[in-house]
Amino acid sequence: QQKKALMQQLLTGKKRLLNESGKRFEGEWEKKSIDEVAKVITGSTPSTKNSDYYGGEHLFVSPADLGVSKYINQTAKTLTDLGIEKTRLIPKGSSLFTCIGSTIGKLGLAGRELATNQQINSVLPKKSYSNEYVYYQLLLNAKKIQNSAAVQAVPIINKTNFESQLLFFPPFLQEQQKIAAVLTNADKEIELLEQQLADLQQEKKALM
Numbered sequence: 001q002q003k004k005a006l007m008q009q010l011l012t013g014k015k016r017l018l019n020e021s022g023k024r025f026e027g028e029w030e031k032k033s034i035d036e037v038a039k040v041i042t043g044s045t046p047s048t049k050n051s052d053y054y055g056g057e058h059l060f061v062s063p064a065d066l067g068v069s070k071y072i073n074q075t076a077k078t079l080t081d082l083g084i085e086k087t088r089l090i091p092k093g094s095s096l097f098t099c100i101g102s103t104i105g106k107l108g109l110a111g112r113e114l115a116t117n118q119q120i121n122s123v124l125p126k127k128s129y130s131n132e133y134v135y136y137q138l139l140l141n142a143k144k145i146q147n148s149a150a151v152q153a154v155p156i157i158n159k160t161n162f163e164s165q166l167l168f169f170p171p172f173l174q175e176q177q178k179i180a181a182v183l184t185n186a187d188k189e190i191e192l193l194e195q196q197l198a199d200l201q202q203e204k205k206a207l208m
Contacts, residue, residue, distance in 0.1 A: 003186050010179045011140045012168055017178045025178075027171035035163035038134060039124045042099075042159055043116030046079065046086035056080030059114035060087075063098040063106055066120075070135075070187060071111035072096065079115060087115040093131035095123040095138050097145075099157040104149050105142035109135045121162050128173050132180035137167040 009015035013029040034040060043061070046053040054060075058079040065075045079087070090096070092113055098106040100119040109131070116122060125134045138145075145165050149155040170176060 003183075003190060006186060007136065007140050007183060010182060011136060013170060017175065017182065019174065019178075025170060025172065025175045029168055029170050031166040032169055033164050033166055034123060037126055037129045037167065037169070039126070040159060040163050041088055041090060041122045041124065043090075043118050043120045043122065044087050045117045046083045053080055053083030053086060054078065056083060058084045059112065061096055061108070061110075061114055061116040061120060063101060063103040063119050066096060066098060066108040067103070067106035068108075069191075070109055072108040072114065073111035075114070084115055090114055090116060090122040091124060093125075095125075095131070095135045097121050097123060097138055097142075097162070099159075099162055101154060101156075104155055104157060105146040107135070107138055107142065121157075121159065129169070130173060130176040130180050132184060133169075133176035134167070136180060136183050137169075141165065141167060 010017070016024045016026075019025050048054070054077060056079050058081070059072065059075040060077045060079045060083070061072055061075050062077065065072060090110055090113065092110050094110045096108050096110060096116055098104055098119055099121045110122070123134060123138065125131050145157065145162070148161060148165070149157045150161075170179070
């Protein structure tokens with residue numbers, strides 16, 4: 001809950017951080033569509049009939065791999081060099097956002113170069129935008145984006161609709177980076193606490 005409140009304040013400009021000279025950042029925030037700030041790539045799946053494509057070193061992300069931890073460094077399925085030639089390579093630092101099915105809105109950040117299936121749109125920020133900041137904007141707006149899905153048997157957000165979604169940006173890259181750093185640290189602290197709780201539970205079980 002605390003993290004949600006912090007995200008809400010930092011990612012909407014309600015709370016401004018300090019710049020290098022110890023003064024608060026100034027300047028108007030702007031709403032920008034995803035396609036203004038990033039390139040969007042929809043994934044694809046190499047033929048599952050060809051076993052030569054699967055079981056290699058390359059990560060192949062499906063929605064099941066998302067929403068567990070922030071960085072995607074392992075996946076249930078992997079691709080070989082042949083398999084990766086049949087799909088689109090996504091650079092490290094891209095945000096991966098599920099746009100088809102019941103798990104619309106699940107997302108992660110590419111921890112290394114990888115590929116995704118067609119249910120996922122990858123967001124590759126342009127030079128003057130921070131990868132991590134864009135990830136947190138998508139996280140904050142996931143519910144709103146999810147609600148814009150076409151109502152049908154299998155919910156779907158088409159690429160044009162996804163690209164037109166608005167995110168909120170401060171005027172300077174440095175402020176984006178500082179906000180992302182604060183939220184990343186908050187994530188690490190939460191992760192550490194969860195790990196400590198899990199360890200305690202294990203000890204309790206062992207004692208019983």
